Amino acid sequence: MATNGKIADFEHTALDAIPGIASTARGTFRTHKTKNLEWRKAQLRKLYWAVEDYTPQLVAALKDDLGKSDFEATLTEIDWMKKDCMFMLDHLDKFAKDDKLGAPAVPLTYSFMSWRVRKEPLGTVLIIGPYNFPIQLLLAPLVGAIAAGCTAVLKPSELTPKCAMVMKTFLAERLDNSAFAVVNGAIPETNALMNEKWDKIFFTGSAPVGTIIAKKAAETLTPVVLELGGKNPAFITKNANLALAAKRLLWGKTVNAGQVCLSQNYILIHKDLVDTFITHLNAAYKEMFPKGAQASPDLGRIVNKRHFLRLKKMLDDTQGKIVMGGSLDETENFIEPTAVLVNSVNDSMMQEESFGPIFCIYPVNTLDEAVSTANLVHRTPLSLFSFGSKAENEKVLNEMTSGGATLNDAFFHASVNTIPFGGVGDSGWGAYRGKASFDAFTHFRTVSETPSWSEKLIAVRYMPFDYKKLKLLTRFTNKKPNFDRNGKVVKGLGYWTGVVCGLGGKSAKGALMRWAIVLLAHYLYTHGGLRN
Numbered sequence: 001m002a003t004n005g006k007i008a009d010f011e012h013t014a015l016d017a018i019p020g021i022a023s024t025a026r027g028t029f030r031t032h033k034t035k036n037l038e039w040r041k042a043q044l045r046k047l048y049w050a051v052e053d054y055t056p057q058l059v060a061a062l063k064d065d066l067g068k069s070d071f072e073a074t075l076t077e078i079d080w081m082k083k084d085c086m087f088m089l090d091h092l093d094k095f096a097k098d099d100k101l102g103a104p105a106v107p108l109t110y111s112f113m114s115w116r117v118r119k120e121p122l123g124t125v126l127i128i129g130p131y132n133f134p135i136q137l138l139l140a141p142l143v144g145a146i147a148a149g150c151t152a153v154l155k156p157s158e159l160t161p162k163c164a165m166v167m168k169t170f171l172a173e174r175l176d177n178s179a180f181a182v183v184n185g186a187i188p189e190t191n192a193l194m195n196e197k198w199d200k201i202f203f204t205g206s207a208p209v210g211t212i213i214a215k216k217a218a219e220t221l222t223p224v225v226l227e228l229g230g231k232n233p234a235f236i237t238k239n240a241n242l243a244l245a246a247k248r249l250l251w252g253k254t255v256n257a258g259q260v261c262l263s264q265n266y267i268l269i270h271k272d273l274v275d276t277f278i279t280h281l282n283a284a285y286k287e288m289f290p291k292g293a294q295a296s297p298d299l300g301r302i303v304n305k306r307h308f309l310r311l312k313k314m315l316d317d318t319q320g321k322i323v324m325g326g327s328l329d330e331t332e333n334f335i336e337p338t339a340v341l342v343n344s345v346n347d348s349m350m351q352e353e354s355f356g357p358i359f360c361i362y363p364v365n366t367l368d369e370a371v372s373t374a375n376l377v378h379r380t381p382l383s384l385f386s387f388g389s390k391a392e393n394e395k396v397l398n399e400m401t402s403g404g405a406t407l408n409d410a411f412f413h414a415s416v417n418t419i420p421f422g423g424v425g426d427s428g429w430g431a432y433r434g435k436a437s438f439d440a441f442t443h444f445r446t447v448s449e450t451p452s453w454s455e456k457l458i459a460v461r462y463m464p465f466d467y468k469k470l471k472l473l474t475r476f477t478n479k480k481p482n483f484d485r486n487g488k489v490v491k492g493l494g495y496w497t498g499v500v501c502g503l504g505g506k507s508a509k510g511a512l513m514r515w516a517i518v519l520l521a522h523y524l525y526t527h528g529g530l531r532n
């Protein structure tokens, strides 16, 4: 059932309607209907079909808002969301089931009680989206919220107005309106939403706005997920395949015209490799854009004049040398994929988040210098990429953190919709996608149950206290340390008993295997199998 209707003009939600919208969502949550798994599944199925049926409008809106090609619209937004719905539908029963608790979390002494973790929806949540993947980055958190049993209000980016209107239309038409709503607008509307009480706020966007959201949320102790940006480094050593590194990193800067918070801001490369790498970059560029980037139907545009001018300023301010691309066309917010060779960490290209098709190359003498430079530029970026030997890649991972990392490629670790994704430190708090999306909107509520018959067993807790019983209790329940005050493991009687009884096996499984082999050998020997 394709819907080929015209996309409505962008319309701000009336500010005075916002408290009512939030109140409806909260009221619906209190009816408990969202706790029913069949209800949640029906909403997810409806969302799937809404995305499928509104595909023509979504493709048109993405083209209009961002110049996104049909190819990227399909792969990174529309099919992405359909896959998200399907994955959640396939696994929701399992995710929502109570987790029974036992050993080792539950000590043997309390094993007669029943222990479990219930998965409860957090309540009514606010989801605020950015402009770069306007469909995916708004609806993927929604999939998690629906699956967890939350009600939700969504605030798409006003910078992608067509996408915002299509989503408002189909969510109103297809989902339960008492549980889910879209508020369209910019800062005033977001502020009005932030004046409401939410059970969680899921924000994707820039770090400065993330800070505003986190501060406001702190006033009411509202938990937040923040998916922010970062200045992401790529490392290239002498052990890299330079041609491959050039092609893959260029890919990372051409998807969505580089408007990907995960893509590399700068490349740290051994100084001896710079010239060859630049040659490979230009060759990869030629291969991807045989008629030049501006003529390519595949490359998107910068979302608006403000962001175009921001990127232009980075290029105007650089002291570096353009070694690939460099052309701009303000009439269509076009920026050519551009690489700049720089020689200072203070260069505008190193210091600012690019969030566009431009990046810089910074030569270094050693991998140690590369890692310390990257830690200086931004200690907790959203992603990093390493192109080196196995040992070099491990060194990079070990000596620098990031939200996620890809070895030998651009942001592939975040190109699969079912694998957890999130930042670290100031590049983000919390994660989602796949099961993590369900978890992000779920309260993990521990429940224990004490049987009446066990009263005598646990009576020791009552006053007046009996210190003899306390001594007995601690003797039974406290484990003796197998280490001394210097932090060294003490190989005492317990250790050697374990080694002898476990036949030298280091784990219970290893010991069991060894005993099984000994017993089998014994059986075969006593039954003649090994003697003949």
Ligand SMILES: NC(=O)C1=CN([C@@H]2O[C@H](COP(=O)(O)OP(=O)(O)OC[C@H]3O[C@@H](n4cnc5c(N)ncnc54)[C@H](O)[C@@H]3O)[C@@H](O)[C@H]2O)C=CC1
Pocket: 128, 129, 130, 131, 132, 133, 137, 155, 156, 157, 158, 159, 185, 186, 187, 190, 191, 204, 205, 206, 207, 209, 210, 212, 226, 227, 228, 229, 230, 260, 261, 353, 355, 382, 423, 427, 428
């Ligand atoms: N970690 C992640 O998953 C992602 C992070 N990003 C980051 O987002 C940024 C680009 O996206 P933008 O849409 O420009 O982000 P943004 O932070 O300007 O806007 C995000 C949302 O916040 C709202 N907003 C803007 N200013 C506000 C204010 N003063 N008060 C309250 N709400 C406000 C906007 O209406 C929009 O819905 C980049 O920094 C990028 O790194 C973008 C996509 C994904």
Ligand SMILES: CC1=C(/C=C/C(C)=C/C=C/C(C)=C/C=C/C=C(C)/C=C/C=C(C)/C=C/C=C(\C)C(=O)O)C(C)(C)CCC1
Pocket: 075, 076, 080, 132, 133, 259, 260, 261, 262, 414, 415, 416
């Ligand atoms: C299927 C068969 C085969 C295998 C085919 C294979 C392995 C195909 C591989 C395709 C690739 C490499 C696809 C790449 C996809 C990239 C995607 C979806 C990128 C997504 C990026 C996103 C969502 C960015 C997000 C940005 C965010 C969050 C941000 O800005 O913050 C064989 C082996 C060929 C056999 C036949 C069948």
